[in-house]
Amino acid sequence: LLRQHFQGIGQPFLWIVDDLPPIKHTDELHPWLAPHEQLGRTLITTRARHINHIEKIELPQLDADEALRLLARKTDLSAADEATARAICGELGGHALAVDVTAPLAHDIGFAKVLNMLRQPDEDALEFAAELDELLPMDHQRSVAATFLASIKRLGEPGRDLLRLASVLASAPIPKQLQSGALGRVDQASDSAALKTAIRGRDQLIKASLAENADDGAITVHTLVVRTVRFHDGRPERVEALRGAAVEILLRVMPLVADIRAHEVLKYWVAHARQVSGDAPDTRTATLLEW
Numbered sequence: 324l325l326r327q328h329f330q331g332i333g334q335p336f337l338w339i340v341d342d343l344p345p346i347k348h349t350d351e352l353h354p355w356l357a358p359h360e361q362l363g364r365t366l367i368t369t370r371a372r373h374i375n376h377i378e379k380i381e382l383p384q385l386d387a388d389e390a391l392r393l394l395a396r397k398t399d400l401s402a403a404d405e406a407t408a409r410a411i412c413g414e415l416g417g418h419a420l421a422v423d424v425t426a427p428l429a430h431d432i433g434f435a436k437v438l439n440m441l442r443q444p445d446e447d448a449l450e451f452a453a454e455l456d457e458l459l460p461m462d463h464q465r466s467v468a469a470t471f472l473a474s475i476k477r478l479g480e481p482g483r484d485l486l487r488l489a490s491v492l493a494s495a496p497i498p499k500q501l502q503s504g505a506l507g508r509v510d511q512a513s514d515s516a517a518l519k520t521a522i523r524g525r526d527q528l529i530k531a532s533l534a535e536n537a538d539d540g541a542i543t544v545h546t547l548v549v550r551t552v553r554f555h556d557g558r559p560e561r562v563e564a565l566r567g568a569a570v571e572i573l574l575r576v577m578p579l580v581a582d583i584r585a586h587e588v589l590k591y592w593v594a595h596a597r598q599v600s601g602d603a604p605d606t607r608t609a610t611l612l613e614w
Contacts, residue, residue, distance in 0.1 A: 325358040338365045342494075342546070345371035352377070384417030393422045394429065407434040414441040415470065416463035420545055423532045425470045428477070437473075444469040451554050455547070471551040474531050481506075481520045482527030483556070484565065485534070489544040490552045491566040493598035495591045499525075499540030501572055508568040509561075541591065569599055570608050577614035 329336060338357035346352055352374075357363025367377070385393065390412035391405070400408060411434060415421040429437045444452070448469035455464040475486065488505050489497060499521065506524070507517025525542055528534035534542040556562060573596045579585045580593070600612035 329359040329362050333362070335362050335364070338363045340365060340367045343367050343369040343371070343374075345369075346374060349376050385412075385419055385422065386417065387412060390415070390417045390419075390422050393419065394426050396426050396430070398430075404434050407438050411438050411441060414438065414463065414466040416466070418463065418467055420547060421463075421467040421470050424474050424548075427531050428470070428474050431477070440473055441466040441469050445472075447555060448472050451551065454550070454554060467547075468551070471548060472555055474533060475548075475551060475555065478527050478531065478533075479523070481524030482531070482533070483524075484509075484561070485521070485524040485528060485542070486544065486548065486552045487556060487558070487562045488565045488569065489534075490549050490556070490562060491569065491599055493591075493594040494543075494546055494549070495594040496537035496541035496543045497595070498591055501569065501592070501595065502540075502542070504572040505565055505568040508571060509564045566599060567607075569595065570611055573599065574607065574611055574614075577611060580614060 336357070336359075340355045343355065355365070355367070357365045367374075384390075387409060391408055394408050394412055395405075408429070411425060411429065412422060415425065425437060444465050448465060451472065452464035452468040455468060475483070478486070484506055485497075485502060488502065492501075502525070503514070503517040503521035506512070506520050507514060510517070510520075512520065525534070525536075525540070528542065528544070529536060533548050534544045537543050573592065576589070576592050577596055580589055586593075596611055596614065600608050603609040603612045
């Protein structure tokens, strides 16, 4: 159908495949390519480094001055702090997300303490660093891991709960109703109390650069941050409770897909429903999978 659609238009088009997971063989790549070989050109973005059978453009990390500007956040630094800040950027290899996450941490506890933490990562960071090899196109996994772990450890429970929720959902923006609904259900809180908790959690995550605002109170959480939560969080029962709460919230919303006019509004909800119902471990999740 897509091939016929583009054939009917008769115009060249760009087909974008964002965040392709690692693949091993050319055959695995073919189904992702533009559905019209003559008219379409395909652009793939990926963190995987081992795709060697197509033309690649390596996107560079931030240069030293760019990284410093992102870390300093438009504040005037003393000569000593600037030197330390440049050293921090060097430890992080100019990785934009890592520098962005480090900025509020450095302004909170000081540049010197952050630099020491990056140069002497704890055992958690060293263990987690081994998990990041495929996702970071550089040789600074230990420092990036230490940054994420330290930032998450400094969050309050509302922020941690939102990250736990994000860890069982898709990478799509998380609607505010899903945030407050899941938090309220898992704690048996009133709607107003759950809304306040969700607002506090969003504020904590955004101030720590661990999430970004999306439309109408929704938030997006980067894949690397979610991976950190999955690795480090010590409350699996809480994660499972939030997953169950998300299933119940989604079960109330998904019947709206019967109206095709609601599909655009529900696009993020559908993505999350697919993610949490992937293995359908219970009857409620299986019902969600049906929808």
